[in-house]
Amino acid sequence: MSKPTLLIIEDEKNIGNYMETIVASNGYKAVRATGGLSGLSMCTSHRPDLVLLDLGLPDIDGMEVLKRIREFSSVPVIVISARTQEKEKVEALDAGADDYVTKPFGSEELLARIRTALRHSAQAVVRSGNPLVYSCDGLTIDFDKRLVMREGKSVHLTQIEYRLVSLLARNAGKVLTYDFILKEIWGPYADTDNQILRVNMANIRRKLEENPAEPHYIFTEIGVGYRMREL
Ligand code: CA
Numbered sequence: 640m641s642k643p644t645l646l647i648i649e650d651e652k653n654i655g656n657y658m659e660t661i662v663a664s665n666g667y668k669a670v671r672a673t674g675g676l677s678g679l680s681m682c683t684s685h686r687p688d689l690v691l692l693d694l695g696l697p698d699i700d701g702m703e704v705l706k707r708i709r710e711f712s713s714v715p716v717i718v719i720s721a722r723t724q725e726k727e728k729v730e731a732l733d734a735g736a737d738d739y740v741t742k743p744f745g746s747e748e749l750l751a752r753i754r755t756a757l758r759h760s761a762q763a764v765v766r767s768g769n770p771l772v773y774s775c776d777g778l779t780i781d782f783d784k785r786l787v788m789r790e791g792k793s794v795h796l797t798q799i800e801y802r803l804v805s806l807l808a809r810n811a812g813k814v815l816t817y818d819f820i821l822k823e824i825w826g827p828y829a830d831t832d833n834q835i836l837r838v839n840m841a842n843i844r845r846k847l848e849e850n851p852a853e854p855h856y857i858f859t860e861i862g863v864g865y866r867m868r869e870l
Pocket of ligand 1: 650651693
């Protein structure tokens with residue numbers, strides 16, 4: 640099997656070298672661009688399996704690069720951001736990024752994000768429907784039967800709670816933004832805000848988590864959204 644190709648779009652040489660070293664020593668092939676426009680052209684010419692995209696680029700903004708990539712490709716994109724503002728992460732996710740990593744980051748974190756994103760894109764290609772079961776550390780969700788079990792006991796969820804959990808579980812490992820979740824569950828025109836989501840999530844955690852204050856299955860990405868534990 641050929642190595643997956645990762646396109647690194649990053650203008651800072653040191654960080655680019657750092658990322659290249661990490662991915663190249665872990666079984667990936669790395670190609671690099673130092674600007675947004677050259678990144679876009681390499682995205683078309685090299686057809687990478689995944690893109691690591693810095694948001695602060697010298698020529699065009701990383702967000703613009705992301706939007707243009709999405710016009711022709713569904714390649715997984717992980718945004719690399721020095722910016723700590725949640726707003727940019729949310730914007731990037733809503734514009735079609737698959738995940739984000741905030742600088743400074745460690746090699747393990749970067750590799751874990753890459754594996755998750757590649758796995759999701761492989762599943763999206765292979766899978767015609769959805770996975771039938773989510774099963775992780777004592778929590779089982781049977782999508783076919785709409786059944787949730789914890790430690791062998793059935794958990795009663797309201798319809799909204801079930802849809803929330805099932806949406807997160809089907810995207811396990813991936814962060815879903817508040818806005819995305821609200822639109823998926825309550826519809827694009829519903830008059831809702833994050834409060835209704837927080838209330839539902841608190842109820843879900845009370846039912847699913849051993850200690851709702853330190854969740855084991857559903858994590859809060861502060862200011863961004865929620866992420867369910869990966870299988
Ligand atoms: Ca930069």
